Amino acid sequence: MTVKENLRPGGRSARVQASVHKAVRELLAEMSRTEVTIPLIAGKAGVTPSTIYRRWGDLQQLLADVAVDRLRPDMQPIDAGSGKADLEAWAEQYAxxxxxxxxxxxxxxxxxxxxxxxxxxxxxxxxxxxxLIAERAKARGExxxxxxxxxxxxVAPIMYRILFGDVPDAARVRDLVARVMDAAL
Amino acid sequence: MTVKENLRPGGRSARVQASVHKAVRELLAEMSRTEVTIPLIAGKAGVTPSTIYRRWGDLQQLLADVAVDRLRPDMQPIDAGSGKADLEAWAEQYAxxxxxxxxxxxxxxxxxxxxxxxxxxxxxxxxxxxxLIAERAKARGExxxxxxxxxxxxVAPIMYRILFGDVPDAARVRDLVARVMDAAL
Incomplete structure (x- = not known):
C-alpha cells in the first residue's frame, strides 16, 4: 500500500480513503472481524465495492492499511526526566x-x-x-x-512474547530496559 | 487445538488427522493458499467437509495446525564443539x-x-x-x-526483524549470539 503516501489532503482520493477507513473502524466496533466484508464496507462508506478492490486489492490489505493507521503513535514519548525513565515508561505502555x-x-x-x-x-x-527518546537523552548529556x-x-522481546503467547509483565519489561541501559554505560 | 495431543497412534482419529494434514500439504504445494478450501481438502483426504469443520473449526485453524507440525524441529541442534558455536549454528539456520x-x-x-x-x-x-544446547554446554563445563x-x-530479535521486514543477515545473527554469550561469562 503505497497509495496513501501521495494523497493530496482533501482531494477526492483522500476523501475516499478517509471514508473507507472510517467505515472499517465502525464495522469492526460493531461486529466480529470474520463478518466484515467488502460489500458491507462499501455500503457504509458510500463507494462501490470495485472502488475498494481497485484501491486495496483485497480485504486483508485494507484491514492491514487501517490497522497501520491506528498503530501510528499519536503522541511523543512521555518525558519522565531521564533516558532510562523515558524508555521504561514507553516500553511499559507499548507492552x-x-x-x-x-x-x-x-x-x-x-x-x-x-x-x-x-x-x-x-x-x-x-x-x-x-x-526521539534517544535524542532527548543525548540533549541532556546522558x-x-x-x-x-x-x-x-x-522491542523485539516484548513483541515476540506477545505474539507467541507469553505476555511480558511490567517487571520483565523493566528488566529488559535495565539490561540495555546498563550495557550502554 | 488440543485435539491432536491425545491421539492414539494408528487410531481412527489419528488416521483422519494424518490424511487431512497430508491433503493440506499436497494442496499447498500445488496451488496458492488463497485457492485452498475445506471442500477441496476434504475431497483429497477422503473425508467429509463436516469432519474437518467439527475437528478444526475453520480453515485458518487447520492451516495453523499443519504449519505447527511443519515447524516442529526434526533434528537435534548440531554439535559444533562449544555452546557458542552450537548457538551460532542453530541461530543462523533458524534465521x-x-x-x-x-x-x-x-x-x-x-x-x-x-x-x-x-x-x-x-x-x-x-x-x-x-x-538442549544449554545442557550440552553445561555438560562440557562451559x-x-x-x-x-x-x-x-x-530468538526474539531474529523473529521480530523477519516479521517486520528487515531480515537479519548472518553477521547480525552472530552479533546477537556474541552479545548474549559475552554477558554470560
Whole structure:
C-alpha cells in the first residue's frame, strides 16, 4: 500500500480513503472481524465495492492499511526526566497496548497481509519513538544505547512474547530496559 | 487445538488427522493458499467437509495446525564443539529457515489463527532446542546464558526483524549470539 503516501489532503482520493477507513473502524466496533466484508464496507462508506478492490486489492490489505493507521503513535514519548525513565515508561505502555485485544488484532492484521510494507511501517513508527527518546537523552548529556540495540533487546522481546503467547509483565519489561541501559554505560 | 495431543497412534482419529494434514500439504504445494478450501481438502483426504469443520473449526485453524507440525524441529541442534558455536549454528539456520518463503507462510499461518495455542507450541519448540544446547554446554563445563535470556536476546530479535521486514543477515545473527554469550561469562 503505497497509495496513501501521495494523497493530496482533501482531494477526492483522500476523501475516499478517509471514508473507507472510517467505515472499517465502525464495522469492526460493531461486529466480529470474520463478518466484515467488502460489500458491507462499501455500503457504509458510500463507494462501490470495485472502488475498494481497485484501491486495496483485497480485504486483508485494507484491514492491514487501517490497522497501520491506528498503530501510528499519536503522541511523543512521555518525558519522565531521564533516558532510562523515558524508555521504561514507553516500553511499559507499548507492552500494554500491544498485548490488549485491539492491539493484538491490529498486529495480526498487519502481519497477515501478504505484502510486508505495512509491517515495515509499524516497525518504523516504533524506531522513530525510540529515536526521539534517544535524542532527548543525548540533549541532556546522558549515555543512551544505539536505537537498533533497543529494537533488538527491548522491542523485539516484548513483541515476540506477545505474539507467541507469553505476555511480558511490567517487571520483565523493566528488566529488559535495565539490561540495555546498563550495557550502554 | 488440543485435539491432536491425545491421539492414539494408528487410531481412527489419528488416521483422519494424518490424511487431512497430508491433503493440506499436497494442496499447498500445488496451488496458492488463497485457492485452498475445506471442500477441496476434504475431497483429497477422503473425508467429509463436516469432519474437518467439527475437528478444526475453520480453515485458518487447520492451516495453523499443519504449519505447527511443519515447524516442529526434526533434528537435534548440531554439535559444533562449544555452546557458542552450537548457538551460532542453530541461530543462523533458524534465521535462514524462518525467513524463507515457506518459513514466513508457516509463521503467518500460526499467528493468524485466533487461538494462541499453536503459537505457544512454536515458541516451546524453540525453547527446547535452546535448552538442549544449554545442557550440552553445561555438560562440557562451559558457562551458558539462561534459556529465557537467549529467547529474549537472540530468538526474539531474529523473529521480530523477519516479521517486520528487515531480515537479519548472518553477521547480525552472530552479533546477537556474541552479545548474549559475552554477558554470560
Amino acid at each position: 500494554e497496548e500491544m498485548s490488549s485485544g485491539p492491539g493484538r488484532e491490529m498486529i495480526r492484521d498487519v502481519l497477515a497481509a501478504q505484502a510486508g510494507a505495512n509491517a515495515c511501517k509499524c516497525a518504523e513508527f516504533t524506531r522513530q519513538q525510540i529515536g 549515555a543512551f544505547p544505539d536505537v537498533e540495540r533497543v529494537m533488538d533487546q527491548v | 535462514e529457515e524462518m525467513s524463507s518463503g515457506p518459513g514466513r507462510e508457516m509463521i503467518r499461518d500460526v499467528l493468524a489463527a485466533q487461538a494462541g495455542a499453536n503459537a505457544c507450541k512454536c515458541a516451546e519448540f524453540t525453547r527446547q532446542q535452546i535448552g 558457562a551458558f546464558p539462561d534459556v529465557e535470556r537467549v529467547m529474549d536476546q537472540v
